[in-house]
Amino acid sequence: MSNTVPKSVFAFFKKLEKNNNRDWFNENKPEFKAIEGEVKLFYNALLERINRHDEIDKLKIFRIYRDVRFSKNKLPYKTHFGGSFHRAKPRLRGGYYLHIQPNNQSFIATGFWQPEKEDLLRIRKEFEMDASEMRDILADKTFNTVWGDTFEGDEVKTAPKGFSKEHEAIGLIKKKQYIFTKKYTDKEVLGADFLDSVDNAFKTIRPFFDYMSDVLTTDLNGVSLID
Numbered sequence: 001m002s003n004t005v006p007k008s009v010f011a012f013f014k015k016l017e018k019n020n021n022r023d024w025f026n027e028n029k030p031e032f033k034a035i036e037g038e039v040k041l042f043y044n045a046l047l048e049r050i051n052r053h054d055e056i057d058k059l060k061i062f063r064i065y066r067d068v069r070f071s072k073n074k075l076p077y078k079t080h081f082g083g084s085f086h087r088a089k090p091r092l093r094g095g096y097y098l099h100i101q102p103n104n105q106s107f108i109a110t111g112f113w114q115p116e117k118e119d120l121l122r123i124r125k126e127f128e129m130d131a132s133e134m135r136d137i138l139a140d141k142t143f144n145t146v147w148g149d150t151f152e153g154d155e156v157k158t159a160p161k162g163f164s165k166e167h168e169a170i171g172l173i174k175k176k177q178y179i180f181t182k183k184y185t186d187k188e189v190l191g192a193d194f195l196d197s198v199d200n201a202f203k204t205i206r207p208f209f210d211y212m213s214d215v216l217t218t219d220l221n222g223v224s225l226i227d
Contacts, residue, residue, distance in 0.1 A: 002041035003195050009035050010102040010186055013079045017102075020075040032064070036081075039100065042195070043083045046098065049199040050085055054206070056096075058086040080105070087209070090226050093119075093216045094209040096202050104185045108198055110205045111151075111179035112212070119216055124160060124173045126215045131169035137207045146182060146204045153177025178212070180205065 012035050016025070025032070040061060047059045061083040068074045080101035087094055097109040115123065127134065138149045154176045159165035163173050182201055188194060217226050 002038055003045050004192060005042050005100060005189050005194060006035060006038040007190055009039060009081070009100060010190070013102045016077060017079050020077055020079070022076055025077055036064075039081050043081075043098065045195060046198060047085060049195065050096065050202055053203055054209075055088040055092055056085045057088040060084050060086070091213070091217065092209070093213045094205075096205075098198060100189060102186060104183075106184040106186070106189045107181050108184070108201060109179055109181045110147075110202065111153075111177070111208070113153075113177055113179055115176075115178070120176065122216060122220075123178065123212070124163060125220055127169045127172045128163060128167060129220065131172050133211060134172060137211060140207065143204055143207065146201050147180040151175055151178050152181055153179045180208075 008031075012028075012031060015028070019025075043059060043061055047056060050056055061081070062078075064078050064081075066073070066076055066078055068076065080099060082097065082099050085096040085098075094111060099105075099107050099109070112119070112123075137143060151172075155174045156176065157174075159167070159170055159174055163170070167173060184194070184197075188197070191197075218224055
């Protein structure tokens, strides 16, 4: 396994940005496959690190080929690598994501990007009943130094159906996504300590994941839904 991201990854994607067509890519595919192999080693090294403090049941590294069927952007290839780490369900909820892209566009993300309808309602009901524990997590200095003190993601304009827009926790309740991101420069991604930085950042998200896993595996009375 490789503990560093190869420097060639950004150089290749910058060339691909200028030559995003099948002829160029097919001509340079051997170079891409070599780079992809090294990057996959890095993703697997990160998987091994995360599994020391969490339980991942699946690593998915996304393909470079874009699905252009329903997109206005008809360029055939992505100019980044993306990989997601799925926690062991149903006991553990949430997941991790690593995005590697040139021009200082790399980032990591965690949380709940597209929660299922039932999960979203359960989360909102929990915040309606008592949002103090979630607020304590967001206010923790170690946590918000890495991830900030507010959620990112889409939200409804006023209040979801069945919830009061005057509720004191409406800022949490009206969210449709519960995600956090952390950006990295190209220099940071290629640095010797990038693996440590990403893994340490993912470690700090655990209070949030532990809380959400507890919420999503119990009913409003605290009775387990999976036992």
